[in-house]
Amino acid sequence: MTHPFFEGIAPVRYEGPDSDSPLAYRHYNPDEIVMGKRMEDHLRFAVAYWHSFAWEGGDPFGGQTFERPWYPQDQMKMAQVKADCAFDMFDILGQPYFCWHDADIRPEGADFAESHARFESIIDIFEQKMATRPVKLLWGTANMFGHRRWMAGASTNPDPDVFAYAAATVKMCMDATHRLGGENYVLWGGREGYETLLNTDLTAELDHMGRFLNMVVEYKHKIGFKGTILVEPKPQEPSKHQYDYDVATCYGFLQKYGLEQEVKLNIEQGHAILAGHSFEHELALAASLGVLGSIDMNRNDYQSGWDTDQFPNNVPEVALAYYHILKAGGFTTGGTNFDAKLRRQSLDAHDLIAGHVGAMDICARGLKAAAAMIEDGGLEDALAERYAGWSTPEAQALLDSDFDSIFARVHAGKIVPQPRSGRQEQLENYVNWFV
Amino acid sequence: MTHPFFEGIAPVRYEGPDSDSPLAYRHYNPDEIVMGKRMEDHLRFAVAYWHSFAWEGGDPFGGQTFERPWYPQDQMKMAQVKADCAFDMFDILGQPYFCWHDADIRPEGADFAESHARFESIIDIFEQKMATRPVKLLWGTANMFGHRRWMAGASTNPDPDVFAYAAATVKMCMDATHRLGGENYVLWGGREGYETLLNTDLTAELDHMGRFLNMVVEYKHKIGFKGTILVEPKPQEPSKHQYDYDVATCYGFLQKYGLEQEVKLNIEQGHAILAGHSFEHELALAASLGVLGSIDMNRNDYQSGWDTDQFPNNVPEVALAYYHILKAGGFTTGGTNFDAKLRRQSLDAHDLIAGHVGAMDICARGLKAAAAMIEDGGLEDALAERYAGWSTPEAQALLDSDFDSIFARVHAGKIVPQPRSGRQEQLENYVNWFV
Amino acid sequence: MTHPFFEGIAPVRYEGPDSDSPLAYRHYNPDEIVMGKRMEDHLRFAVAYWHSFAWEGGDPFGGQTFERPWYPQDQMKMAQVKADCAFDMFDILGQPYFCWHDADIRPEGADFAESHARFESIIDIFEQKMATRPVKLLWGTANMFGHRRWMAGASTNPDPDVFAYAAATVKMCMDATHRLGGENYVLWGGREGYETLLNTDLTAELDHMGRFLNMVVEYKHKIGFKGTILVEPKPQEPSKHQYDYDVATCYGFLQKYGLEQEVKLNIEQGHAILAGHSFEHELALAASLGVLGSIDMNRNDYQSGWDTDQFPNNVPEVALAYYHILKAGGFTTGGTNFDAKLRRQSLDAHDLIAGHVGAMDICARGLKAAAAMIEDGGLEDALAERYAGWSTPEAQALLDSDFDSIFARVHAGKIVPQPRSGRQEQLENYVNWFV
Amino acid sequence: MTHPFFEGIAPVRYEGPDSDSPLAYRHYNPDEIVMGKRMEDHLRFAVAYWHSFAWEGGDPFGGQTFERPWYPQDQMKMAQVKADCAFDMFDILGQPYFCWHDADIRPEGADFAESHARFESIIDIFEQKMATRPVKLLWGTANMFGHRRWMAGASTNPDPDVFAYAAATVKMCMDATHRLGGENYVLWGGREGYETLLNTDLTAELDHMGRFLNMVVEYKHKIGFKGTILVEPKPQEPSKHQYDYDVATCYGFLQKYGLEQEVKLNIEQGHAILAGHSFEHELALAASLGVLGSIDMNRNDYQSGWDTDQFPNNVPEVALAYYHILKAGGFTTGGTNFDAKLRRQSLDAHDLIAGHVGAMDICARGLKAAAAMIEDGGLEDALAERYAGWSTPEAQALLDSDFDSIFARVHAGKIVPQPRSGRQEQLENYVNWFV
Numbered sequence A, B, C, D: 001m002t003h004p005f006f007e008g009i010a011p012v013r014y015e016g017p018d019s020d021s022p023l024a025y026r027h028y029n030p031d032e033i034v035m036g037k038r039m040e041d042h043l044r045f046a047v048a049y050w051h052s053f054a055w056e057g058g059d060p061f062g063g064q065t066f067e068r069p070w071y072p073q074d075q076m077k078m079a080q081v082k083a084d085c086a087f088d089m090f091d092i093l094g095q096p097y098f099c100w101h102d103a104d105i106r107p108e109g110a111d112f113a114e115s116h117a118r119f120e121s122i123i124d125i126f127e128q129k130m131a132t133r134p135v136k137l138l139w140g141t142a143n144m145f146g147h148r149r150w151m152a153g154a155s156t157n158p159d160p161d162v163f164a165y166a167a168a169t170v171k172m173c174m175d176a177t178h179r180l181g182g183e184n185y186v187l188w189g190g191r192e193g194y195e196t197l198l199n200t201d202l203t204a205e206l207d208h209m210g211r212f213l214n215m216v217v218e219y220k221h222k223i224g225f226k227g228t229i230l231v232e233p234k235p236q237e238p239s240k241h242q243y244d245y246d247v248a249t250c251y252g253f254l255q256k257y258g259l260e261q262e263v264k265l266n267i268e269q270g271h272a273i274l275a276g277h278s279f280e281h282e283l284a285l286a287a288s289l290g291v292l293g294s295i296d297m298n299r300n301d302y303q304s305g306w307d308t309d310q311f312p313n314n315v316p317e318v319a320l321a322y323y324h325i326l327k328a329g330g331f332t333t334g335g336t337n338f339d340a341k342l343r344r345q346s347l348d349a350h351d352l353i354a355g356h357v358g359a360m361d362i363c364a365r366g367l368k369a370a371a372a373m374i375e376d377g378g379l380e381d382a383l384a385e386r387y388a389g390w391s392t393p394e395a396q397a398l399l400d401s402d403f404d405s406i407f408a409r410v411h412a413g414k415i416v417p418q419p420r421s422g423r424q425e426q427l428e429n430y431v432n433w434f435v
């Protein structure tokens, strides 16, 4: 350990469900084989630098509650301490990936050049630390929502100077992601949206966002980055309306700007809920549309109307999420990131570890339940039976037909539909046999 | 008047804001010229047969409250009484359009052929009544959600027989719409969605829905129907999830199935709210995407989580809606339909007239305020000023550029964005000068 | 079995978690001892006549989907068939209790006297059936929301005649509950609220409701009914606002009308969610205020804004509910009712059994997890430690003190609070060790 | 003017609806007589120091956007600049009242004594400034939610030291409120609630909160403060659950702790919406229960799930609010506070004035519409007619009666309720004749 912050906390090990340690893995056993693959390789966990190291415990009605050795964060020497503590935590947890925003890892400089230099020097440190450890970069991203320059959007800003600043920032972050061997590059457009339509030119802003994302793809190919470009949907907050509202909205946008083969989605449970969907809905839809990329496995509180970004803690919910991921073939470049923050009253280093350990165990349980359902095949069998009528040649002929000829047959009384039970309760019971 | 139901209620006339009649138009003056066009031709009001004549006052916890001379509705002779009363009301209100579902106007028959025959005989009656009156058909549609055969979807049903039955039903309704000179044909997919993903094949269902809508378009062209095909988005209710969730979702779907040039949207305020949007958002987005067709101007209660389908009563909200409609050039084949139902305690014929009169006045006030804002130009001027930077050749060059060259300029300190006020409060005040 | 409806479905037995029967209890083992008491005596399951036998599968956009041998329900002979099938189902499930509304069990008569006579004749049948079976009545209640006479409220109706009709109805239902040995009497005020404040005299309506509830209590004592009077909170739907909004609102109402010692609450998970609360919040608050009576263990869909009344299927949620019930001492006269309806596509007798079997298993799992947490004591220990400061004499002196003397000590620097971690994540992990 | 911040902005004057100035009052005319009283004396506007001067434009995803001459706010000399600019704004707007939290007006000191001394020195400055101006203090309050010491509550904190610190803080703020002639003292319990029930002792916390509020009342009487003690309800945010959830919850709490005669409520539109209510609901209920004190007239966005605290801009909504206030007799010690913040993109001094000017005009329009409805009497007449049945001696006898005797009359067919229309649409139209 390079810093005393986590002093007294040993690396977390798998000890099985009967462990009496508060900080053991009871279910996450990286080497355990699930459906022919190591559990670690299925889940591909990542820790988020942002919430775990940069966020200080503030909320709209209160300031910092945490006290960390790397505060105040506006000093470069503290950024080094932060990096030390972050990699200490990676050593403790043993998760295979981490993620960052540029703003998480270095203090803003006086101008772009200084911000850039600071960023690069931290990336150097990361490179060194990664050289001696198994931990890899799941994705990098640019924070284009925190600083006041982004208040009216990044690529969608009414001011072209901000568009340019965003382009420079993303290039910088893509370069670093590429250098560190990152497997994806993410864009979350927290300010790409509006506060009021009264001052917003929707058409212009969407066109600029479409052009910007094309520039990202062009740059990816230029530099030979082999990872996946991911967009993260969210309906609102901080914006009143965010353009990347949900999976369906993003898919329409990608099609309009010719990007549906180039860009995939990073789907967060909390954002699904804010958009009025279940997490499994967003995952299943993205899989169906061919744009399922990666996930942020942090939940929202169902009784709060904002993004609470809590660690997952409900196995039945998580099992359905992995069920759809496994059905879609599992992750390729994507993984399970925790874009989760401690509650602001969880002050201690212990809490930071406990949040991750609990989350990883929940995911392990969910994955195993999902795999068992896949292997049992009960849900797929039920689907096959329910849609069996569509497998006939007659059904396919129907689709190639036209209204007049169908009308004739229906009118002649040759087609009289008979409702059949949808069996929802029995299928819900079935799922509960596995979780 | 052909029936005593509305006895004692005279045709509603424009009497101006100082009228002391409870049932006069205070603001809706059909012949008044607004932005060079008669108010009636801007607003293109339609009365919905469904909520006004077929709905009996039930809700999930209670049955019929209304008592109408055309009940019980399962008898053909009552369908004739209903038609008489409906056209009496059109005569009283003087609105230019009406709309129907097949199920609104005739009782279900024992089989499709009987349902069809009953339907045609009512369409005959409509044809006769319309021959002697100015009232026209804004749109027809098929109710493919009420009968138990549709419980698992129409075009998305797991059973191909239901797909066929839906095709026959829509053909019948399109034919009638065409015969009556209808200006649009609407599809609302209340059961095209799911109750649980556990029993749902998303990919198959969406493909079937895409094929069905293509068949609608093919049939439109086959019969020479010149009206617009409209899809009505709604996020949920009765379904847990409806595929036509909102404008953005529908647009993605239309693109995927090659229909974005053929199909437009019928946008309802209440459905916008259920989807987490403002009505003006849905309108502005549809206009931006080129799919703004027609509107259902009925609001939801902001404190209720279901579709309350109330008559509009808030001028500032309605003014913003018409502002976006006017900005988009106004209605072509579309219009302002009231897909609104009386509250179930509003038992009297008087209430039915009062609901419509109040709604039409609210829309007239909204339209005039919107036109005044357009003519004043204050909002457009503010937009032009805010986005002025994008009008320069440099800005356009930026869009044609690439990350490396932009980075170089930003890094050299040549681009340093300066935030400017978004002026939201001043613009909100501006709107209030007109409503 | 008295009727072929459930033909082929054997009585459900406990077969343990490894059963391969779709309709076995995997976890609900009535005789298993949990915390010194039989599981059946903890859970006290009840089946609701309403949703399981009277509801026909309709929703706001569609009519009946179910086909039952006891339809149409407006005939007395069918009410007898319904009773036969209901008790057949009680025999199959073996749950110890059932519940009814008057309107569930008999068709409305032409006038009150006929409705009353019909009701009594069904109660006679129930009495006979119960004489030979272990099944008991958890509670009776009056449906004062379905018929059009109740559209503007029962005890809160603007028309005193409706108040009187409500009084007569409740007397009838209380008498029958008493006769059948019911252990509680429930009031749910689905129409006690308003659609619009514009036509509502809040003060008068609340006073009338307060007087009515006092009359219920007076009548209970007059007839010597020893059961508990329960009010069921719900925030809205069908009303825009229901007076019995949530636990806190009901408690304020009970205090105002002097009833907090006489009346307890029947708390439903779905209604908790509609009111913006978690189920455990409502239970914990009711326990804290001394008004926890009984529960309706049916959930809502978190993505739907109305009361979906689904069977419970999430063990972690249910475990927290029973944790608060056990902490409060468990049920006395109350129990676990399923005020749950099948999804309207679940057409078969099998579905009706499956819904209950799954729900009872989920509750059994939740109860066992809750009991294990109680017995382990980890949460209570954490609470004790967190609030330990309040156990000192100094802390109690503080509460008896005044602002001036406290100010003096704080101002002198003698009191400097030191924040301590709330440990939320660790406690959430703890719960997951048990579910 | 004492500071150049508002340079170029003249005092705002009433210029009537046809003014072409962006910063004139078009409707707020302080001396205009409405229902026999000056408009200023009806509305009793207050500016909130908090949002207008202390909030820096941050949100959960971004930091400061505003640049003010009184930043950084952690210096006492800047607190003086802030006071100068605040009173400059009061001079410009001419509103009769202002409000503060302790934390708004002075930087936190190293300990309580220093914080206290700083606070007093700003109160001295206020006293001097108020001596030469008409502006008065509507209320003072203590910010017991921002600093990390309050993270787990103030009076409900698990640590009695925090309770003591809260007591000292409130005493300090009550003393200053009393010294400045404040007309009310407010408590908003932003942290009096919980993040998770798992670490919360509801009973102890509510008892401590009840005791604390009694200490406030005791201290009020001790020092002879004649103003009103107000509690501000809010359901959640920042807490997952706030104990002062809504009006009904607060009323139950006040009754339980014997305070319903001593404490009234400060009701905010935004908080009403977050709790699932309309603003007029909360006002009407508070009036009915006798606890209507004062209002925060700032709205939430209906499509956002958090407290957006925007300036009011919808006349029909505001009119209904004042209708209930006027029906209850109007304000006594209370007033119309704007607990409203600029959108974070509204950077300019002009925006700060525009937000208030627009809000005051909206309120003036709402007040005049409400007064016109009161004077016309149409709504009261409709109520009287609807409830006329309750005015008879028979109806009062019914309330004094019992179930057996009522049953006898109903059973004998002597009472057969006849539903009458609730006339909601006509009443909604009526309101629109006035707004």
Ligand SMILES: [Co+2]
Residues within 6 Å of the ligand: A268, A270, A271, A307, A309, A339
């Ligand atoms: Co999030």
Ligand SMILES: [Co+2]
Residues within 6 Å of the ligand: A232, A268, A296, A339
């Ligand atoms: Co995320």
Ligand SMILES: [Co+2]
Residues within 6 Å of the ligand: B268, B270, B271, B307, B309, B339
């Ligand atoms: Co609707």
Ligand SMILES: [Co+2]
Residues within 6 Å of the ligand: B232, B268, B296, B339
């Ligand atoms: Co509609």
Ligand SMILES: [Co+2]
Residues within 6 Å of the ligand: C268, C270, C271, C307, C309, C339
């Ligand atoms: Co319910």
Ligand SMILES: [Co+2]
Residues within 6 Å of the ligand: C232, C268, C296, C339
């Ligand atoms: Co219930």
Ligand SMILES: [Co+2]
Residues within 6 Å of the ligand: D268, D270, D271, D307, D309, D339
């Ligand atoms: Co607020």
Ligand SMILES: [Co+2]
Residues within 6 Å of the ligand: D232, D268, D296, D339
């Ligand atoms: Co407030």
